[in-house]
Amino acid sequence: MWMLDRKLKLSDLLSKEYSDRSDMSIQITFPDGATKEFDQAITGFAIADGISSGLRRNAVAIEVNGELWDLTREIEADASVDIITRDSDKGLEVLRHDAAHVMAEAVKELYPETQVTIGPSIENGFYYDFAREEAFTPDDLVLIEARMREIVKRNEAIEREVWDRDDAIEYFKNLGEVYKAEIISDLPVDEQITVYRQGDFLDLCRGPHLPSTGVLRDGFKLTKLAGAYWRGDSNNAQLQRIYGTAWADKKQLKEYLRRMEEAEKRDHRKLGKAMDLFHLQDEAPGSVFWHPKGWSIYQTVQNYMGAKQYAHGYQEIKTPQVVDISLWEKSGHAAKFSDDMFTLTTDDRDYAIKPMNCPCHVQVFNQGLKSYRDLPLRLAEFGSCHRNEMSGSLHGIMRVRSFVQDDAHIFCTEDQIQSEVKAFIDFLHEVYADFGFDEIIYKLSTRPEQRVGSDEVWDRAEQALELALNDNGLDWELQPGEGAFYGPKVEFSLKDCIGRVWQCGTIQVDFSMPERLGAEYVAEDGSKQVPVMLHRAILGSIERFLGILIEQHAGALPAWLAPQQVMVATIVTDANDYAIEVAKALRSAGLRAEVDLRNEKIGYKVREHSLQKIPAILCIGKREAEEGTVAVRRFGSKAQNVMPLEEFIEQFCTEVDDKQVFDIEAS
Structure with missing residues (x-):
């Protein structure tokens, strides 16, 4: 009886017949204080559709007297309601929770021997912990994500069912889902047991959930694998965790992935190693x-x-x-x-x-x-x-x-x-x-x-x-x-x-x-x-x-914070003595300066010190030594500016003293 074929079209919900309750009058109060009366039980989905078709398309849940409900759940008494849309913080949490359930369904279809444990929404995404002897691989993630997209296309109805505690425990034990059975056994005796059905997959959950898998759309992606312990206790069995991210639409997903790519470039661990910090x-x-x-x-x-x-x-x-x-x-x-x-x-x-x-x-x-x-x-x-x-x-x-x-x-x-x-x-x-x-x-x-x-x-x-x-x-x-x-x-x-x-x-x-x-x-x-x-x-x-x-700052710290503020690099060996004098003058002004006298080409030196994100490189050649000048290369700029040493020191010290933030993009 639990393995019925349940596919859903949104029109099915809108055409759902409610039982006649001529003696019933329900008053719904909206966030702006407006009210509307209904003469029979009403779902959040029907309320949203009655307001506008756009709201119906973007609704993912309804808040009833401060509690999140499924859109398909009937409201049978006076209530304050708020329609939760997919681009709101609460809506994103619902989408991410559903993405976890869709992922669990995909895993069970591809790897039936796997046990599912818990799968919550988290900041920017979701995860699900699985018990499986064979380790998941990155290739598995590709297959799982592809199956998730198939499940979304099926547009399976997601339906809430209230079960008897003992029946639920027996059902999950018979499936071999011992972790789910344990969760139910540990719940307070007076807590209602709710199970959500999507297609042939059933999962223990408080909800709320989307009306159907199709409402999830395509703004999700699986991101990584990790290990986890059952209930976070290192004394318990080790599980496999699959992480993913989910957003209101593909555009938001793309923007998030761009930010994550940028975050990867800025990872302080990588920069700390590259910059020897x-x-x-x-x-x-x-x-x-x-x-x-x-x-x-x-x-x-x-x-x-x-x-x-x-x-x-x-x-x-x-x-x-x-x-x-x-x-x-x-x-x-x-x-x-x-x-x-x-x-x-x-x-x-x-x-x-x-x-x-x-x-x-x-x-x-x-x-x-x-x-x-x-x-x-x-x-x-x-x-x-x-x-x-x-x-x-x-x-x-x-x-x-x-x-x-x-x-x-x-x-x-x-x-x-x-x-x-x-x-x-x-x-x-x-x-x-x-x-x-x-x-x-x-x-x-x-x-x-x-x-x-x-x-x-x-x-x-x-x-x-x-x-x-x-x-x-x-x-x-x-x-x-x-x-x-x-x-x-x-x-x-x-x-x-x-x-x-x-x-x-x-x-x-x-x-x-x-x-x-x-x-x-x-x-x-x-x-x-x-x-x-x-x-x-x-x-x-x-x-x-x-x-x-x-x-x-992607490692390019402002000059006042940079560990090496100025690098003096010689172009020819004839400029070595002057370069040493320049470094001494910089240090006397309170700047953190080093000198590079190696017999290497200046292009090589500039590239190497640029990788260390030093704010200023002073290139010193024969002409600079004769004229008492420095050729200044600022980090992030290909331009070179020749100026008297005293002028550079005055300008740079002002920048350091004023705690100026160097704008790489502007340069």
Whole structure:
């Protein structure tokens, strides 16, 4: 009975007969407040068709009282609805989920012995984990994708069915799908079991799904193979994961693939190796070996941030790497993050290697009596932290186990929250502009269901953050319930030149930790009060931020950041002495300059140093030596400009001091 032939045409849905319910009146309320009454149950698909044929073609799901439903599911009571279209964020999530199901159907048709496990939508795409003894190959991906396109052309109806739990378990066990049976067995006893049917393929799923496979269209592609463990546990069976991407149409898919091709060229791991910046090795997983040029960039960024923080009223401190576990128990970190902490035992005491800096900063605050006149107190640290990230999640210098944060904590009164947050946002904008980022996304995360502190205090804290964002004239997005348990927060994400979003900066309001760790100050009335603690970072992890920078600029860092700012290259050996004098003059001006005296052709030297993306190459020949000039070649330009050495130094130093971002395309 489960293997019926179910092909679907959109007209079948529109002509579906509803049972007569003369005594029924259903009121549908739309997002703009408009209402419409129906005298019988109605589907989202019929509602969309009643509005316009264009909406019907682009609809993929319907939101009913805040819950996503299939378009073919009947609405039988008054409801607020919103038609979800394929180009919306929610619509893309539905398309990607369906792409995973279509992929699973294709795999089962091509390789019937394979077991399907789970297949969710993810950012920009989807994946499905499969249990199969024989390994999938890239050639298999070609076949699977081709079969997916066949399934889309079949336009198979996708239908939701509610099943009895025991029947569902028995059905999947009889198919040999032990993973699906296990999932059902582990679901809460009161949870409804829904199965979706498309053609001869049935899959356990909450939904929602498209009306038919044809609605998926052609905006999808399989991308890669990977390994995975059942339920993410390394103690369980290893599965095979197939990743794919899916979009509203082929045009969006093409644009995404172009961005991914560009991202591949900009991969910081490849550029780091080509430019001799750093390396990673198995003996120190998740830890970076910085080479001289890479460390130069690192120090430049850290020194820049140190100077900026000092100018904005921060005092820099340094706290221990290894701290007794009792401090982390008092702060609450041991209970919540123990799996991510590296620990050790010595002298019969248990210690943790510092995973974050905040509890240690409270210890500095606690030394000596503090008055309200001392607040706000801004303590900053380039804190070296270690977290036991899963090996599978490590990614170059973007995701590591050992990293340094541009961390700071502001101890203040409640009345000072708004002004401190506003000042921090101004500070953050200065920094991001200097690094060449001008598109920032702002998100305000408010109180979660489980939290500490009274609603009155949360009201004041959330209002302070909101007012600070508004005072800066910023457009921001609300994330209800996404705040930390100890207070609300604002997240700052950077959008890079190829459209990727990186969450870097944050400021968080904390009412909990200062009290847990005994922080107090003497208020104006003489009473002892607990300060509010603002956790803030602009770069976040310096390692990760450098990875973002390298990819943003495709390795061609602005002159002020470049590890080698100027290369002096001789054309003839007669110019060697002058070239050495030029390099000395550049270094005396504070520039990072090297000299290339090798007996090689100048074209070879220029090509080699251009591959290292050095901002300026000064070509020195006999004429330049005689006239006291330099022939300047800027990275990304084939033009050569001859000028006096003093003039070049003045111009280049101005560019470095002003943190100018070199525009390769404009050159």
